[in-house]
Amino acid sequence: LAKTTQPISMDSYEGQEVNITCSHNNIATNDYITWYQQFPSQGPRFIIQGYKTKVTNEVASLFIPADRKSSTLSLPRVSLSDTAVYYCLVLGGNTDKLIFGTGTRLQVFP
Amino acid sequence: DVKVTQSSRYLVKRTGEKVFLECVQDMDHENMFWYRQDPGLGLRLIYFSYDVKMKEKGDIPEGYSVSREKKERFSLILESASTNQTSMYLCASSLPDGYYGYTFGSGTRLTVV
Numbered sequence A: 001l002a003k004t005t006q007p008i009s010m011d012s013y014e015g016q017e018v019n020i021t022c023s024h025n026n027i028a029t030n031d032y033i034t035w036y037q038q039f040p041s042q043g044p045r046f047i048i049q050g051y052k053t054k055v056t057n058e059v060a061s062l063f064i065p066a067d068r069k070s071s072t073l074s075l076p077r078v079s080l081s082d083t084a085v086y087y088c089l090v091l092g093g094n095t096d097k098l099i100f101g102t103g104t105r106l107q108v109f110p
Numbered sequence B: 001d002v003k004v005t006q007s008s009r010y011l012v013k014r015t016g017e018k019v020f021l022e023c024v025q026d027m028d029h030e031n032m033f034w035y036r037q038d039p040g041l042g043l044r045l046i047y048f049s050y051d052v053k054m055k056e057k058g059d060i061p062e063g064y065s066v067s068r069e070k071k072e073r074f075s076l077i078l079e080s081a082s083t084n085q086t087s088m089y090l091c092a093s094s095l096p097d098g099y100y101g102y103t104f105g106s107g108t109r110l111t112v113v
Helices: none
Strands: A009-013 A018-023 A031-038 A045-050 A053-056 A061-064 A070-075 A084-092 A104-109 B004-006 B010-013 B019-025 B031-038 B042-049 B064-070 B073-078 B087-094 B108-112
Touching: A009 A018, A018 A084, A018 A104, A031 A061, A045 A053, A045 A061, A045 A070, A070 A084, B004 B087, B010 B019, B019 B031, B019 B087, B019 B108, B031 B064, B031 B073, B042 B064, B042 B073, B073 B087
Parallel strands: A009 A104, B010 B108
Antiparallel strands: A018 A070, A031 A045, A031 A084, A053 A061, A061 A070, A084 A104, B004 B019, B019 B073, B031 B042, B031 B087, B064 B073, B087 B108
8 A cells, every 4th residue: 555644734824825745655556646635523525636747626736746656735725614634545556445644734824 | 415424423332332333325335434533543444345245354343343234334333332442433435446535424423431
């Protein structure tokens, strides 16, 4: 299983762009990268996933360089409601089980 | 709106009781999962199932069992509840390769006294 490493916590202010980088050095050819968001006392919620280059949806963008050893989740113009824990995970290949790390705790201040 | 529904939001049980946590999904997903989440330890996979009547152990199966008699329902069973099983339990489901994401329930906060 490809292990992921991401910062434990980040702080931001409302209106700023937040970039959370995740490293996954031993990602396999068939693996893809997926991100989840979790609010307190709720289950994680799927945000975005991708295999390479850039993926964008209504919530976030995901940037994956050519070597795929890292990825960056970009949240444009965060608000207080984006305060949550964000998990980077690698899935696919020989595994389709989500194995969660400790995630990045994002705190957005007014 | 697709859903994973966990039968109880909060549950208090006594040590030694047999506890059933129920999870139902309405998305016709093949895969279903049970996690527990504890402060400082993140989400840990207890058991999962790829199909009816199939089950696989996750990372921390000790003290738990599961049942999947129907595709939409996945039950987690604590054979004899202990205080160290006090936790938030999360159920999830997905398509076979998980590509379109996992859908999680809202969780059951179980307290064993």
